[in-house]
Amino acid sequence: MSRAASEELIRHFFEAFNAADVHAMLACLSEDVVLDPNQQSRLIGLERFRWHLAERARHFDERAEDLAVMCDEAGLRAAAEYTLRGTYRSSAEGLPAATGQRYAISAGSFFEIDDDRLIARVSSFFSLPALTEQLARR
Numbered sequence: 001m002s003r004a005a006s007e008e009l010i011r012h013f014f015e016a017f018n019a020a021d022v023h024a025m026l027a028c029l030s031e032d033v034v035l036d037p038n039q040q041s042r043l044i045g046l047e048r049f050r051w052h053l054a055e056r057a058r059h060f061d062e063r064a065e066d067l068a069v070m071c072d073e074a075g076l077r078a079a080a081e082y083t084l085r086g087t088y089r090s091s092a093e094g095l096p097a098a099t100g101q102r103y104a105i106s107a108g109s110f111f112e113i114d115d116d117r118l119i120a121r122v123s124s125f126f127s128l129p130a131l132t133e134q135l136a137r138r
Contacts (some may be wrong), residue, residue: 005117006076006113007069009117009118010078013025014067022050022053026046026049028118028119029046029120029122030119031045032044033045033119035049035122036121038126039128058089059092060092062086062087066081066082067081067082068082077111081108082108082109085102085103085104087100087103088135096135103135104134105126106127106130108125109122110122110124
């Protein structure tokens with residue numbers, strides 16, 4: 001896969017994320033995709049990925065803004081930096097009570113692209129203490 005094609009795939013993934021279009025997001029992923037969610041255990045497979053998205057959507061309404069995508073020459077690895085902006089809709093374990101707080105935190109994701117031109121791994125990171133602080137003071 002070329003660098004340009006990989007960048008387009010990653011941008012499409014985030015466009016689907018911002019539109020809350022789970023089907024379009026899953027269409028970008030391999031059947032045995034690996035998800036390393038921020039400070040959580042690894043999940044493997046499309047159904048686990050779908051479950052994670054549903055669980056996240058239950059608590060948060062989020063968008064990835066200010067997106068910057070970087071890919072290696074071969075188009076096999078990519079990274080994205082973005083601002084995760086959202087509204088805390090429903091209380092989540094380990095976080096303050098939800099009262100509709102808004103937040104904006106820096107985040108990043110790393111991707112591996114397989115031979116079928118699909119995302120085979122997504123590893124996402126943000127500062128949980130920064131998120132918790134924003135949710136607690138609003």
